[in-house]
Amino acid sequence: MTTNERLQPLLEQYDWATERLESRLAGPTSNSGDGNDVEVPALTDAEYLWEPVAACWSVRKRTDGPGPGATKLIGAGEWGRDGAPESPWPPPLTTIAWRLDHLSETLSGRSNHLGGDRTFDRATYESCPDAAGAVARFREAAADWRRVLIGVDESDYDRTGLSSYPYGSDADETFLTIAWWENQEILHHGAEIALLRDLYVHRAQ
Numbered sequence: 001m002t003t004n005e006r007l008q009p010l011l012e013q014y015d016w017a018t019e020r021l022e023s024r025l026a027g028p029t030s031n032s033g034d035g036n037d038v039e040v041p042a043l044t045d046a047e048y049l050w051e052p053v054a055a056c057w058s059v060r061k062r063t064d065g066p067g068p069g070a071t072k073l074i075g076a077g078e079w080g081r082d083g084a085p086e087s088p089w090p091p092p093l094t095t096i097a098w099r100l101d102h103l104s105e106t107l108s109g110r111s112n113h114l115g116g117d118r119t120f121d122r123a124t125y126e127s128c129p130d131a132a133g134a135v136a137r138f139r140e141a142a143a144d145w146r147r148v149l150i151g152v153d154e155s156d157y158d159r160t161g162l163s164s165y166p167y168g169s170d171a172d173e174t175f176l177t178i179a180w181w182e183n184q185e186i187l188h189h190g191a192e193i194a195l196l197r198d199l200y201v202h203r204a205q
Contacts, residue, residue, distance in 0.1 A: 004154045010179045011149060017183060018142045021190035024197065025100075025135050047200050048097045048131035057082035059097040059127045074105075077126035081105075096196050099189045100134045101127045106168070106185065107141035110178065113165035115148030122167055142186075149179060 023030040027040035049058060055068040059081050066073050066082050069092055073080025081101045082092075094102075105125050112120035128134040152175055156162050163170040163178050170178055 004157070006154075006157060006176065007149065007152075007179070010176070010183060011146075013183050014146065014149070014179075014186070017186040017190060018146075021186060021193065022135070022139055022142075024190070024194050025138075043096070043131040043135060043197075045131050047197070048100075048134060049095060050196070050200055050203075051095055052196070052199060052203070053093050055092060056095050057092045057098050058095040059101050059129065061129075074122060075125040075127050076123060079127045079129045081127050094192075096193050097127075097134065099193055100138055103186060103189055104128075104134070104138045104141040106165075107138075107145045107182065109167065110163055110165045110170070110182065111141070111144040111148045113170070114163040114175075114178075115151055118164050120165075145182065 020031070024040060025043050027042050029037040030040045032038045051058060057067055057070055059079055060067060060073060062073055062078055062080050066080075069084070069088060070082035071084045072082075074083040075081060081098055082094075105122065108125075109120045109122065112118060128137055152162070157175050160174055161171045162175045163173075168178075168181075173181070
């Protein structure tokens with residue numbers, strides 16, 4: 001399938017951002033930005049759940065309840081992600097687990113509500129308690145979203161509300177705007193995750 005020239009720059013940015021984040025999470029190497037590969041250890045469970053400051057939002061056992069400042073644990077299953085009816089301001093610092101879970105949930109949900117049967121419901125989404133499972137889920141969700149992106153007909157690029165994902169502004173946005181938004185989500189959360197990985201290595205022992 002030939003990608004339309006309007007989508008191509010967004011798709012190239014998406015591919016770069018997801019590959020960069022996946023390699024930064026799973027290793028064994030990641031591009032340093034200057035063309036050289038550096039060794040990167042795979043994300044561990046301890047690092048995945050590390051809370052560098054008090055009152056972090058994270059992914060938690062449901063039996064432990066939500067963390068400080070959160071009022072609920074999003075999703076179903078034994079683990080959930082800290083949340084609240086309204087996003088607090090200033091926003092809480094979040095763990096790698098929270099950020100990665102948030103990315104995977106939005107990618108999976110938007111894939112389903114744009115190119116699937118539109119049955120995805122956040123209430124039944126299950127968070128991963130471990131790093132390996134979370135990285136694998138992100139990889140799968142990222143692949144699903146890419147498949148949906150290239151499957152959208154060019155005639156629908158400017159259509160408002162093509163995605164029915166109910167946990168964002170999708171009803172008021174065009175397809176290309178949603179594609180751009182998912183890119184910036186991966187770029188900025190990916191950068192945050194990379195910084196948390198660096199801080200974890202240099203944390204006080």
